[in-house]
Amino acid sequence: MKPAENTARAKVEASLQRRYRKEKVFRLYGLLATTVGVVFLLVFFSTLIAKGASAFLQTHIRLDIQFSADILAPDGTLDTAYADFDAIVRKALAEQFPQSNDRNARREMQRMVSIAAAYQLRAAIEANPDLLGKRQSIFLPASANVDMVVKGNIDRMLPEAQRQVSDRQLAWIDQLESEGRLVRKFNTALFTNGDSREPELAGIRGALMGSIYMLVVTIVLSFPIGAAAAVYLEEFAPRNRWSDLIEVNINNLAAVPSIVFGLLGLAVFINWLSLPRSAPLVGGLALSLLTLPVIIIASRAAIKSVPPSIREAALGVGASKMQVVFHHVLPLALPGMLTGAIIGMSRALGESAPLLMIGMVAFIVDVPAGFTDPATALPVQIYLWADSPERAFAERTSAAIIVLLGFLLIMNLAAVVLRKRMEKQW
Amino acid sequence: MQATTLVLILAGMATAAFYLGRSRSLAIAGGPAGIRKLHSLPGYYGYYVAMWCLLPALGLILLWVIAEPRVVVALLIKSLPEAQQSLQAGELNLLVNNIHNLAAGDAVSGEIDLVLREAAEKHAEYMQASRSLLATLCVGLAVLGTTVARRRIAPELRARNRVERVISALLIAASSIAILTTIGIVFSVLFEALRFFREVPLSEFLFGLNWSPQTAIRADQVGSSGSFGAVPLFTGTLLITLIAMTVAVPVGLMTAIYLAEYSSNRVRTLAKPLLEILAGIPTVVYGFFAALTVAPAIRRVGESIGIQVASESALAAGLVMGIMIIPLVSSLSDDAIKAVPRAMRDGALGLGSTRSEAVRNVILPAALPGIVGGVLLAVSRAIGETMIVVMAAGLAANLTANPFQAVTTVTVQIVTLLVGDQEFDSAKTLAAFALGLVLFIVTLGLNVIGLHVVRKYREQYE
Secondary structure (H helix, E strand, C coil): CCCHHHCHHHHHHHHHHHHHHHHHHHHHHHHHHHHHHHHHHHHHHHHHHHHHHHHHEEEEEEEEEECCHHHHCCCCCCCCCCCCHHHHHHHHHHHHCCCCCCHHHHHHHHCCECCHHHHHHHHHHHHCHHHCCCEEEEEEEECHHHHHHHCCCCCCCCCHHHCCCCHHHHHHHHHHHHCCCEEEEECCHHHHCCCCCCHHHCCCHHHHHHHHHHHHHHHHHHHHHHHHHHHHHHHHCCCCHHHHHHHHHHHHHCCCCHHHHHHHHHHHHHHHCCCCCCCHHHHHHHHHHHHHHHHHHHHHHHHHCCCHHHHHHHHHCCCCHHHHHHHHHHHHHHHHHHHHHHHHHHHHHHCCHHHHHCCCCCCCCCCCCCCCCCCCCHHHHHHHHHCCCCHHHHHHHHHHHHHHHHHHHHHHHHHHHHHHHHCCCC | CCHHHHHHHHHHHHHHHHHHHHHHHHHHHCCHHHHHHCCCCHHHHHHHHHHHHHHHHHHHHHHHHHHHHHHHHHHHHHHCCHHHHCCCHHHHHHHHHHHHHHHHCCCCCCCCCHHHHHHHHHHHHHHHHHHHHHHHHHHHHHHHHHHHHHHHCCCCCCHHHHHHHHHHHHHHHHHHHHHHHHHHHHHHHHHHHHHHHHHCCHHHHHHCCCEEEEECCCCCCCCCEEEECCHHHHHHHHHHHHHHHHHHHHHHHHHHHHHHHHCCHHHHHHHHHHHHHHHHCCHHHHHHHHHHHHHHHHHHHHHHCCCCCCCCCHHHHHHHHHHHHHHHHHHHHHHHHHHCCHHHHHHHHHCCCCHHHHHHHHHHHHHHHHHHHHHHHHHHHHHHCCHHHHHHCCCCCCCCCCCCCCCCCHHHHHHHHHCCCCCCCCHHHHHHHHHHHHHHHHHHHHHHHHHHHHHHHHHHHC
8 A cells, every 4th residue: 555645635635735825815915905995095085084174164263343433434434445444353353462462463463364354344344334333243264374273283382483373373362262252164265266375265166167167068069979979880880991990099099198188189279279278168178079988988888788679670660770770779878878978077077187288277266257268177276276385275175175076976976876777678 | 249149049040940941841741631742751851951051050160260360360460560560470479469468358468559459459350340240151151051941842852861861971070080089189299299309309309318398598597408308207107107007906906806706796896886986086186195195104104214205206106196097907807807718717626726726827827918908008097197296296307216216207297398388389398299299109009009909808708
């Protein structure tokens, strides 16, 4: 009888332990790889929310404002366009902190209140002219630095020289806090204002409107053209070189870097067609060329999934080829095509590189009111704010990202719901 | 007249033309009962008339949009005094620009003199005239088309065939837009790049080791020699791409293997949408994360173990880019793995191999071409990626392979050269198009090969 060590079975059994160990390690690697993506997502969203959530609230300071007629209407009549509202804010601050009244102190005091305070007071007195000469307790927006201290984004332990807030201002903030004069309210400025150099005044409305105008141009152009191209390629195109060329082309265009579409937009739309720079119209044109392949590919898949029996039945009762497509195939393929369009739009909404090329990176305060007004887009606004050194802008950038991701989430959910609801099993 | 009002008016006219055509055909047929006499359904006669109303006018608008600026500028230059007409092309351009800006109420460079003001008024006048001429011509064409088409309606007119022919022409036109886009990209990039290569020789651009595109405005300026050797940009791009791929390929591939071969259904239905979220995050957001969270973290870690890390290191940009590309690699690898026939896997398992042995010795070799194709597509994506590197990688063109140093990439330079206002024909601006050309050629090559390999391989097992 041979010794047990020499049989094949023995060899296999001897190596089994090593092989099983390898198997376990391999499996572990797979699990690790899968968790990498998920862990990144978790880290990403948690830092984003930790950084950005506080931007949705803005610190306000409650001050007792005396709308004194002496300051606002020195010659007897109130002209709100020229009245010195800053002065009554200064006076209210001086009353609030009576112990310090040298010039420097007063300047530091004033820096604690946003320059938007004067506008707010003007609006208040324009809405209610009876306020003149009265005294009222009003919540005024605090400056970005005070806001950052209250939210704990500026380290109080740093030496005074390295911090944007002086010791004296810190003491005042504590005093206001203890008197209950500091209140955090919903940051409406973030949603109603355009861009600004002052963080507490900067909002995403201009960028949001720019993005919406661009998406309107994009969907109006790319959905009909994409759908038509898909219909042609799927239903009518003869199998020849030309349609092969178109097909290869579309697949390649889908993988061309987006920045190249920006170069195309710059050279063709701006230099050749002399369309205005920075306009949502041009951005929309560039983005529609970018989303066209996405929409064509999705629409073709949707048309392909309509079973041939539908076409044959329609042809059988005497419909022309065109009638078959437009009366029967398209209505059935439409949900799938719309899903593709929404996914294309969500890609367009997040795109920023081509927009940099066509000048949509300018600092634009006004909210655009049309397709040819200078504008930026939401992702470009994020890029611009991310470059700003102020802490308050970092917070606002995160908030803008949360808003952008919110929109993308809604669009993708809509696509999923549409797909689920309209999906037919043939 | 506003362009939108014109389009609205035309749309209204087309609707009216549709009803005109339909009622005309019904009248000829002698009411609904006589429809059998007509060649096509009444609606097709309506569409036929509406097409004649709309298409000529739309064609005119398209021509107008292309020709109008040229004609107006030519007229404007003709109307300028002699002294201005004999200016150099560049100065003339500036003058015309100023006139445009003044007419639009924007800031003007230099002083506003009488000539400029008059020219701006002229410009506004011409534009006004051109717009009203366009509007009248369009409406005229629409009316003409409608009446002619309506008159031609007769029972034997093959309205449906004609309408269908026009529709199929439109469909072909729509599908050719993809070709037009490619041609547009090639020409717009190629033209400017050729102008650049007239100023800077191709060999210097491709093999030069020094990149500093600042051209001197004054002769005595320091450090603005304007050298356009793009090798540091290529190496920088490759370095960041390499870092990204070392993250994305193993992780993406192992994820695909795990999800396809090991995981339970529940894990799969949970993990796949999560990875899709990763693919859906806009790149600008990745860039923000790389610049403000990952780069400082890497710096801190580097400092604590005694490595000098630049604040805009290639590592941070590459790592985040790698994470961005994981979903792409994993979904393409997943396709390739799924395409391996069941029988091969079952055969390997039946012979007693463990799952990992089956994966390593049977499935991966069989799926390799597909995976390589997918990796090529991922490389092309990494090379063309812009926002992450613009925000997280540097501007300095260092020729280095050290991932802890700052490098710059082709896309970063395109953005920095083209963002902001500069004249369009300086070598600096044109350099961006030359870089764009290189980028386009390289990514196109990778895509063609990658797509070809992926598709061919898929067919092999079908």
